[in-house]
Amino acid sequence: MIPAKFDYVRPSTVDEAVAALVAAGEDAKVLGGGQSLMPVLRLRMGEPSVVVDTTRIDEMKGITDAGDAIVIGAGTTHDAVTKSDLVRQHAALLAAATDTVADRQIRHRGTVGGAMAHADPAGDQPPVALAMGASFTIAGPSGRRTVPASEFFVDYFTTAVGPDEVLVSVSVPKHTGWGAHYEKFNRTAQAWAIVGVAATVRMDGGSIAEAEVGLTNMGPGPVKATAVEQALVGASTMAAITAAASHAAEGTSPNSDIHAESDYREHLARVLTARAVAKAAGIS
């Protein structure tokens, strides 16, 4: 209920935020929507000396059209993402996955940047970013750098964002006209995913021309189901999709916990991948 004592700063620019992090040293924490950080603090699982609140940094909010990509400020709330026409039109998969995050209240507070930086293996958005080839802009003491999703997610709750860095924005390549579906498998309506499958496909005629598939909670971080993606090319029937989906667990290393053991997660990945792709492709 009660966190340990910490200092609190609320910068209004990214540079100020970075400066505050540098000044605080190793155990500072960035605060986004607080939906993951606050529980950590109040359970005293983390005891940072300084909390750097980024919610008043204008640059980190909002969604913009950058030509062949859309750029989402790290501080943009889940709710804003689900309601954004840009996102729905060009990154329908992200809208679909974000819509399943927690509940309405949490979606109004929690941010896309927070979710990505938190990198919970059960988080619904990281596999979307990975599957769709998003890239991440990170600001630090030596300036800004851009990191592809394939390098951003490092391990359990670990990303490329260093302790003195701030995630500024996420850039998602446009997937205009692609079909999309996020198949989330959980036990109660507002629970985290036991397994989730994010699938987006470009159709050509009645068959799949290109497919991108990401898996939630099938390893320490999001997983891109490359074998499935390749096998899906040309698929036009449910049987072909199911055959492709049988590769879904390849290269994954899912955890065992109280909700599911790893063999069951592997089974789910196969079943749910077929369902997600079928829905994204409109094939049944």
Added chain:
Amino acid sequence: MTDTLDTSSVIGRPLRRKEDAKLLHGRTNWTDNIQLPGTLHMAIVRSPMAHAKVTKVDVSEALKQPNVVAAYNAAELGDLNSVVPCVWPVTDDTVMPPFPALTGDKVRHVGDCVAVVLATDAASAEDALAYVDVEYEPLPAVVNMIDAISPGSELVHGDATNNTCYVYDLGGGYEDELAKHSDVVRVKRRFVNQRLIPAFMEPRAVVAAPMGMSDEITVWTSTQIPHVLRVLLQLVTGIPEQNLRIIAPDVGGGFGGKLQCYREEILVTQLARKLGRPVKWNETRSEDMVATHHGRDQIQDIELAATKDGKFIGLKVDLLANMGGYLQIITPGIPLLGMFMYPAIYKMDAYQFQCTGVFTNSTPTDAYRGAGRPEATFAIERIVDEMAAELGMEPMELRTKNWIEHHEFPFTTVAGLTYDTGNYEAATAKAMDMFGYHELRAEQKARRESGDPVQLGIGISTFTEMCGLAPSRTLGALKYAAGGWEHCTIRLLPSGKVELVTGTSPHGQGHETAWSQIASEILGIPVDDIDVIHSDTGRSPYGMDTYGSRSLAVGGQAIKKAADRVIENARPIAAHQLECSANDLEFANGAFSVKGDPEKTVTLGALAWAAFAAHNLPDGVEPMISGEATVDPEDFSYPHGTHLAAMEVDTETGKVKLRKYVCVDDVGNQVNPMIVEGQVHGGLAQGIGQALYEGAEYDSDGNLLTASLADYLIPSAADLPSFETGSTVTPSTTHSLGTKGVGEAGAIASTPAIINGIVDALRPMGVTDVLMPASPQNVWRAIQAAKGASA
């Protein structure tokens, strides 16, 4: 002339609850809202280990922390380290290990209390916990009941010879009865009735304060049992009973979890006494998960025997019941509240029961909504379905063949209870009709034939239960220390308004409304003119509180009797005023009138003033009008009902969907049908929660894996369908209002309906049981195991 209200039907109206406006507007008085000047906040050092010797507890550094006023370990608390009471040793040789509020020698579950810190604010107390230096010498944890009773097991209580708390053997002669038959079909199963966490909305909180210059110590606590707690606290603390006042302010749910005398309540009271200042403690949800008692946790071996044509012969039950690390208020007795219920609504000739209570390194168990009866109902309703499958009979038909028919009441069951009334046929017929039973069976058949990956199952539970705890003599015979009566005082105020003092202690059940309805019906005084006083031993000195669906079943009878007495006490004054004989008066709609001369009338309100002024009372009649009654119930109350669940099972993933839930409950006369429905809804959510979502799990070191509400899943409205509830009314004949208890019915009935539905869906695949909670993984594993077995 005052208008008299037509009160002919106040009972039975679905009146909105009087108490809700206050709750909805936030004008609430939770224990944590109580802020007394000079309060010290208590925080507790809890064991992170399930089983360990405690070799050192040094609070000296904690004492140096800012705003810390005091800190104690068990030894330093000395005489004030009272024991937590257990009032139900079920056998003469029940092992009752010492259970001091702070443990000194070793810790016996994660969350066990080793030290306390008190500071002038809650945050400082919490901060200082880290400075209490505790050294633990880990011991192997005893987690699993079967291991615990195996020879050579590590001992939870070192001075005992094994981990058995008791063995209760009812006997029963099951085999002797079976030997009389030549065509016996036996079905035997082991069911695991998993551990549950009450998870009420408002975590526990306690404030205790010495009241100025008087000797009184007032304790505000989020409890279901202020009255019982007062008796227990005086017993264990030695504070004279007359000096203890217990108040349960607004209480946000209990479900049995606040039917307790907790160590925190003892500590706060003793420390307030020692330090001469108010002391407060408010638990976090994390503490609640490990420190509030848990429920259920039984391994049930059950065997049902029937003739080949489906007549039940006998039932044999052998339980292992997990006590946890210590015995709380009625820990050993919970399985015995179920003992009588295994034969349920069925006729048979033999019943054998045995229960072994087992200590383990886990949070103590105790009452949780239904307490013993859900376990029994689950096992019998499951095994009846298994018997139906074994015999190749339709499960409802098998029930029909064996249940007590409505014309056979009162009926004494093989377990020795006499059910006063019931009509299983009527409730079942209505439920099947509402459910569309035959249409769903047809759909099930079609899905089976087409090999649909989503299979449909129909789950049945035709339950009854015993509630309305309880006839005091029966409790005595079961070695329970207290009685089961209930008290009511009704006072007419000079203005004609009413104070109704009840010994029941609501925490969400709507007593203020329902009790007003009963009194209004009898006295003819409007519901809004009746104030219900409860949950404060200073204002309501006698009572046995709220649990076991007893408040209406027992407390309601006290209200009726007290109200009747008010009328009788007012009668001589009315006769005096109307100048007639008391026998010539009739009372209706709040007024006395002279028989045959309805113009001559006087209202109860007018009499209240007359009795207050006392200017012109008949000789020998004392001023003021009131009525008091203390009622010991004649018998338990036996509600029943038929619950039906349509379960869709995704055979590819194991995920189940509750598509439709219909129940028809017979709770006798209903004082307020809306409250009845609300109780049923809440009970269903909890019973379905047990079937599908909830389950406290420990790892092999005794760590609670489901220690937060992210891992211990409780269903929300989004997870449940709109329940279709109905009722039949077969009034109780042993309760003066014809009512029966309803508080636990939904929780008791629904769990087996859900699991029976899942098994019914999967039976063609060879599935005969599914572990609870029936998580997707558990269902999927059951399917895989059946496939493996048939391959």
